[in-house]
Amino acid sequence: MVKAPFYDKNGLKKGAWIPEEDDKLRSFIQRYGHSNWYKLPKLAGLSRCGKSCRMRWLNYLQPGVKRGNFTNEEEDLIIKLHEEAGNKWSMIAKHLPGRTDNEIKNHWHTHLKKHVKQNPKTSEVKEQFNETSQCKAKKNRESESGSLHASASSHQSLESSPLSTELSSSELFSLSYDHPPVTGINWAEEDCLTSFETFEDTFGDFWTEPFVAGNMNIPVEFPISPYILYHDDTDSFDKVMQELPKN
DNA sequence: AAATCCAACAACCGCGATCAG
DNA sequence: ACTGATCGCGGTTGTTGGATT
Numbered sequence: 001m002v003k004a005p006f007y008d009k010n011g012l013k014k015g016a017w018i019p020e021e022d023d024k025l026r027s028f029i030q031r032y033g034h035s036n037w038y039k040l041p042k043l044a045g046l047s048r049c050g051k052s053c054r055m056r057w058l059n060y061l062q063p064g065v066k067r068g069n070f071t072n073e074e075e076d077l078i079i080k081l082h083e084e085a086g087n088k089w090s091m092i093a094k095h096l097p098g099r100t101d102n103e104i105k106n107h108w109h110t111h112l113k114k115h116v117k118q119n120p121k122t123s124e125v126k127e128q129f130n131e132t133s134q135c136k137a138k139k140n141r142e143s144e145s146g147s148l149h150a151s152a153s154s155h156q157s158l159e160s161s162p163l164s165t166e167l168s169s170s171e172l173f174s175l176s177y178d179h180p181p182v183t184g185i186n187w188a189e190e191d192c193l194t195s196f197e198t199f200e201d202t203f204g205d206f207w208t209e210p211f212v213a214g215n216m217n218i219p220v221e222f223p224i225s226p227y228i229l230y231h232d233d234t235d236s237f238d239k240v241m242q243e244l245p246k247n
Numbered sequence: 248a249a250a251t252c253c254a255a256c257a258a259c260c261g262c263g264a265t266c267a268g
Numbered sequence: 269a270c271t272g273a274t275c276g277c278g279g280t281t282g283t284t285g286g287a288t289t
Contacts, residue, residue: 014258014259015257015258015259016257016258017257017258049259051259051260052258052259055257055258055259056257056258059257059258060257102256102257102258103256106255106256106257107255107256109255109256110254110255110256111254111255
């Protein structure tokens with residue numbers, strides 16, 4: 001289902017990510033943050049372009065990213081928001097905690113678009129869509145016991161979110177820019193402590209376990225505080241870069 | 248059982264916006 | 269003000285597994 005790995009003319013690896021690459025990227029970002037995506041792959045010892053690393057982190061490795069089936073509430077919200085905003089996937093993603101724009105976009109193209117085309121009225125769309133998709137979804141949920149938690153938590157998040165209730169388009173837009181919903185991942189500097197707690201919950205014993213450089217080409221003796229991870233500013237990142245051995 | 252079709256989704260690409268020097 | 273580097277978004281492609289014939 002994924003593109004086979006290959007190297008382009010610049011020696012950069014393309015295609016599917018392997019677990020070792022994921023580990024390298026995850027470990028590096030957890031330790032040093034990601035102030036500069038274009039320098040990151042080199043520092044992390046990855047033969048990938050910055051864009052690819054960014055995509056991989058944001059869509060799959062970032063803590064809090066939900067995988068698995070979309071709930072009816074999420075689908076309804078996507079349809080609603082799409083009616084209001086069109087293909088503004090990043091904006092739509094802000095209203096779906098744990099979902100990424102790429103995942104929403106994919107879900108739209110593969111599941112929701114065709115149903116909306118068939119019947120442009122949201123309520124009817126949902127009704128019709130639920131009938132056709134629920135059997136499939138049920139089947140998938142049964143096979144993916146792990147995603148049950150994700151679905152449940154998603155439901156919870158949506159219920160606690162101000163957007164879970166009916167909103168006018170103006171309300172939606174004011175919320176999207178003035179009162180972004182809490183996603184559990186907030187990399188903003190002022191929220192670093194809150195993020196830390198959430199992050200810690202997500203990663204469990206990551207902070208209590210000694211860091212293992214493992215297959216990373218980063219010296220273990222780095223005197224870098226974990227705070228850098230959340231204090232996502234260029235100075236800190238540059239500091240890391242200065243301290244890294246020059247190749 | 249083999250061939251074909253199709254849905255799903257991970258990943259890439261292009262381009263405009265933003266930022267820093 | 270200009271330019272190059274970087275970032276982020278949205279569109280599209282390519283591969284694979286499951287369903288169907």
